[in-house]
Amino acid sequence: MNDLPLETSIREESQRVIRALREKEAFEIERMEENCETEIEGFRTKIEEDTRSRILQELSRLENRAILERRKLKTRIIEDFIAHTVEEAVNDLRKSPGYKDFLRETVLDATGRIEGKTMVLLKGEDLVFEKELLDVLKASGRNPDIAIREDDTIVWGGCIVPDEKGGRIFNGTIERVYFRKSRSIRREVMRILRQKGLVD
Amino acid sequence: MxxxxxxxxxxxxxxxxxxxEGVKGVGYGDIVEIRSGSSELRIGQTIEVDEYRAVVQVFEGTSGLSVKGQRVTFTGRPLEIPVxxxxxxxxxxxxxxxxxxxxxxxxxxxMNVNGLPINPWSREYPRDFIQTGISAIDGMNTLIRGQKLPIFSGSGMPHNLIAAQIARQARILTAQEEFTVIFAAMGVKYDVARFFIDSLEESGVLTHSAIFLSLADAPSIERLITPRVALTLAEHLAFEEGMHVLVILTDMTNYCEALRELSSSRGEIPSRKGYPGYLYSDLASIYERAGRLKGHKGSITQMPILTMPSDDISHPVPDLTGYITEGQIVLERELFNKGIYPPIAGLPSLSRLMKDGIGEGRTRRDHAPVAAQLFASYAKVKRIRALASIVGEEELSELDRIYLDFGSAFEEQFLRQGHEENRSIEQTLEIGWRMLSVLPKDELYRIAREDIQRYYIPQGRGA
Incomplete structure (x- = not known):
């Protein structure tokens, strides 16, 4: 019996299978490489996109922060300017003829609402007006029992008139007047600055 | 002077x-300044006046105050803020x-922070769509300009994340009109406050937003003022500057707790769960400040967020809120436990004004029928799930099983989205169609045939 054809057939079949396996292997390797490349490319694109979006986000954040800080800085500068202007105005307060009138009217108004013994408290620098104020009070004839004293809690000027019996204090200090009017003062300063084109 | x-x-x-004691000429609601010897200034408000005595609630609290050495000034004005x-x-x-x-x-x-609820005659009906970028809201519970749409949440649920996401993403589609977000937080912790600030700052939204924060350790009285202060600025921006303003108020339950605390300090007769009897009208005085005014370009839209104690929707705070507002967005514990964000419940949520702000020319022609169909189909899913829990899934019909697939897909793909994911209304509707395409065409009985022909994705290409 001749085994040759069978052997040849087996050999040929084996070679065909091996060839097919090699082809499949090559194809699979190629496919995997392609997949790998696609995946790497996808990953690279995603990372690039993420980075780009992160950079844009950071840029936008910085830009927005800059806008906000600029706005805040503008408010701070105006506030400093107002504080400086008020300080100057307070320093020159006693040079204004209106100040004495203010003091006189405030004292008259407060003492007129108090019965019995009372006291008018002034800042040390304003004691120069003591005699004048007492004369005005005497002339008004409202409350004869009034004394004038120094009060170091008054910072800028004006007067305080306590009404111990009534449990009240008539506060006519400049700092309270400023506190009460500060919003309209700030608004007016802003209006002038805008008018002069110094702020937008 | x-x-x-x-x-x-x-x-x-x-x-x-x-x-x-001994006060004269004091008005109810007047602002009061209290100065102690150290010149520390506190602000308060008159809440009760009789012939000689006034009761004042101090916004900063009374810790450290003594009866002696205080100077109290009644300003004769209500609380005003610069706007x-x-x-x-x-x-x-x-x-x-x-x-x-x-x-x-x-x-x-x-402006006086107490404002005034908008006169019904002056109101204009809310219309036009605000896109929040969240599918469950935009698609099914659309927010309309001038609407008041609360979010009902529960303890531990991600309402803060949702609030921040809405604040970051909300926009109107007509870009030429100015849109702004005012955020008011009552009784929030420091980390939550920081989260809100960072979140708005990082997304660049802060430049056109304002944040009002009443922290958890601030006196509870302050919480009663915070929403009013925020709404006062909103009124200025909307009706003086012509902007469209979205006001997010969180957490209104903290506000109501503060109201209850104050009411009890005043010795008032408590009503349901200890809240004062005027809780409804007090809440209305806040919620009714939303809307549009005739002859004015701007609008105020409100999104109050409240946590329902023990997830109880019949609790006085959500209950009374629901009476006043135009719908509600409810967060559901079951969805939250499944890890779905945002856990917006499909069925109890509702936007009553949705129908007037969507459709052709505003969003898309098929918006209303798609939303209605999603509601109807999801309701059926809920019924089938209940049935399956009794008879077992294998006993269900083929169609019922398709509905269950639809339910899962709806929750996983339509409801679920990322914290940073901002979906346009077109994307939302596309996802909606993908979900509906899981169902046979015959089941889409709320949608017109031409829309089905145009948008339905044939079997196998759906979710």
Missing amino acids: PAEIEYTTLSGISGPLIFV DRDMLGRVFDGLGRPIDGAPQVISEGT
Whole structure:
């Protein structure tokens, strides 16, 4: 019996299978490489996109922060300017003829609402007006029992008139007047600055 | 100029309240300044006046105050705050004072924080769509300009994340009109406050937003003022500056707790769960400040967020809120436990004005039928799930099983989305169609045939 054809057939079949396996292997390797490349490319694109979006986000954040800080800085500068202007105005307060009138009217108004013994408290620098104020009070004839004293809690000027019996204090200090009017003062300063084109 | 009167007749302190004797000419609701010897200034409000005595609630609380040595001034004015466009980009405390390191803005005018609910005659019906970028809201519970649409949440649920996401993403589709977000947080913790600030700052939204923060350790009285302060600025921006303003108020339950605390300090007769009997009208005085006015370009849209104690929707706070507002968005514990964000419940949520702000020319022609179909189909899913829990899934019909697939896909793909994911209304509707395409065409009985032909994705290409 001749085994040759069978052997040849087996050999040929084996070679065909091996060839097919090699082809499949090559194809699979190629496919995997392609997949790998696609995946790497996808990953690279995603990372690039993420980075780009992160950079844009950071840029936008910085830009927005800059806008906000600029706005805040503008408010701070105006506030400093107002504080400086008020300080100057307070320093020159006693040079204004209106100040004495203010003091006189405030004292008259407060003492007129108090019965019995009372006291008018002034800042040390304003004691120069003591005699004048007492004369005005005497002339008004409202409350004869009034004394004038120094009060170091008054910072800028004006007067305080306590009404111990009534449990009240008539506060006519400049700092309270400023506190009460500060919003309209700030608004007016802003209006002038805008008018002069110094702020937008 | 008449001198200002300071009273030294403080007769008692009780919780956040002080009692001042011998006062004359004091008005209810007047703002009061309380200065102690150290010149520390506190602000309060008159809440009760009789012939000689006034009761004042102190916004900063009364810790450290003593009966002696206090000077109390009744200003004769209600609480007013400066209002100006420059307040955008700034962070304020619950009383409207800046806490971002810069001085108070210099405004053209001031406004009474109590405002007035908009007169019904002056109102214009809310219309037009606000896109939040969240599918469950935009697609099924659309927010409309001028609407008040609350979010009902529960303890531990991600309402803060949702609020921040809405604040970051909300926009109107007509870009030429100015849109702004005002965020008011009552009784929030420091980390939550920081989260809101960072979240808005990082997304670049802060430049056209204003934040009002009343922190958890701030006196509870401050919480009663915070939403009013925020709405006052909103009214200025909307009706003076012509902007469209979205006001997010969180957490209204904290507000109501503060109201209950104050009411109890005043010895008022408690109503349901200890809340005062006027809780409804008090809430209405806040919610009714939303809307549009005839002859004015701008609008105020409100999204109050509240946590329902024990997830109880019949609790007085959500109950009374629901009476006043135009719908509600409900967060569902079951979805939250499944890890779905945002856990917006499909069925109990509702936007009553949705129908007037969507459709052709506003969103898309198929918006309303798609939303209606999603609601109807999801309702059926809920019924089938209940049935399956009794008879078992294998006993269900083929169609029922398709519905279950639809339910899972709806929750996983339509409801679920990322914290940073901002979906356009077109994307939302596309996802909606993908979900509906899981179902046979015959089941889409709420949608017109031409829309089905146009948007339905044939079997196998759906979810």
